[in-house]
Amino acid sequence: MNDPWTPYSARVVERVVETPDVVTLSLRFTDPEVQQQYRFACGQFNMLYLFGLGEVPISIMDYQDGCLQHTIRAVGRVSRKLVALEPGAMIGLRGPYGNSWPLEAARGRDLVFITAGLGCAPVIAAIRRAIAERDAYRRLIIMQGVKHSEDLLWQAQYDRWREVPDCEVLLAASEEAKVPFAWSLGMVTTLIDKARFDPLNSTVMMCGPEPMMRASIRALENNGVAMDNCYFSLERNMQCALGLCGHCQMGSPFICKNGPIFRVSDVRDWFLLEGY
Ligand SMILES: Cc1cc2nc3c(=O)[nH]c(=O)nc-3n(C[C@H](O)[C@H](O)[C@H](O)COP(=O)(O)OP(=O)(O)OC[C@H]3O[C@@H](n4cnc5c(N)ncnc54)[C@H](O)[C@@H]3O)c2cc1C
Numbered sequence: 001m002n003d004p005w006t007p008y009s010a011r012v013v014e015r016v017v018e019t020p021d022v023v024t025l026s027l028r029f030t031d032p033e034v035q036q037q038y039r040f041a042c043g044q045f046n047m048l049y050l051f052g053l054g055e056v057p058i059s060i061m062d063y064q065d066g067c068l069q070h071t072i073r074a075v076g077r078v079s080r081k082l083v084a085l086e087p088g089a090m091i092g093l094r095g096p097y098g099n100s101w102p103l104e105a106a107r108g109r110d111l112v113f114i115t116a117g118l119g120c121a122p123v124i125a126a127i128r129r130a131i132a133e134r135d136a137y138r139r140l141i142i143m144q145g146v147k148h149s150e151d152l153l154w155q156a157q158y159d160r161w162r163e164v165p166d167c168e169v170l171l172a173a174s175e176e177a178k179v180p181f182a183w184s185l186g187m188v189t190t191l192i193d194k195a196r197f198d199p200l201n202s203t204v205m206m207c208g209p210e211p212m213m214r215a216s217i218r219a220l221e222n223n224g225v226a227m228d229n230c231y232f233s234l235e236r237n238m239q240c241a242l243g244l245c246g247h248c249q250m251g252s253p254f255i256c257k258n259g260p261i262f263r264v265s266d267v268r269d270w271f272l273l274e275g276y
């Protein structure tokens, strides 16, 4: 888009209720020229603006049928109103912002996706892209953790991914007395020991709550994976999304401008510090 400050008007085309507090909105720009020019890379985010209320960063889950898809959890002032929007409602949208998952650099390697909760949303487009170019990668490992099995978004999609050649899908539920068939009991990190991938020739992409990513870093290191080959997507309170206001700083990097995706070894020390 020409002006990174200007929200362009977009219409809600479809609203899918995923769980009681998570909704996927399909959005289309009202100006066909803006719609046609818009491009994004897997892992980037948009700023969604509710007129008179405020703006929040939301990852681009994917682009399908001419619509940008955003999966949103109602947690506060703006997100609660966003998930309540019905088809036809208008919002402001500016973006895309941030960098993307290193899919090009990972060609020829095993791809390992580790996500928990709504952390799956920012990697969905990357997984779909990897599957669309299946021959470009070696094994695909998709691990997702939730509290209860019914919290899992897109169960049918995970089932389809199990059918992809050399693609291992591992699911875990941490707060369930008895997990469904083919699931594991525990945090997503318990799956890392079960997954079959080459620690010396894998690229890892992670997104989820920070304690889960800290635990994943430890589990990956125990399995011999170098942090140079691990990437994660980070979240902080954002205002400008342009590297100007400083709200999203973590040490020297700005999450909005230098991230949200970081090579773990580049920010490991900041990430492990309490309070950052
Ligand atoms: C790069 C990036 C990508 C993101 N992608 C997504 C996405 O795809 N889907 C999505 O739902 N959210 C996503 N988020 C988080 C989303 O931006 C926040 O949930 C949102 O800004 C909260 O604003 P609010 O006005 O609704 O809540 P506020 O009124 O600002 O906050 C209300 C309460 O919710 C808490 N809170 C804020 N954020 C979160 C959170 N993420 N999880 C739990 N509690 C929170 C606050 O601490 C506060 O207590 C992303 C954030 C970033 C930085």
Ligand code: FES
Residues within 6 Å of the ligand: 237, 238, 239, 240, 241, 242, 243, 244, 245, 246, 247, 248, 249, 254, 255, 256, 257
């Ligand atoms: S949100 Fe303003 S610097 Fe990142």
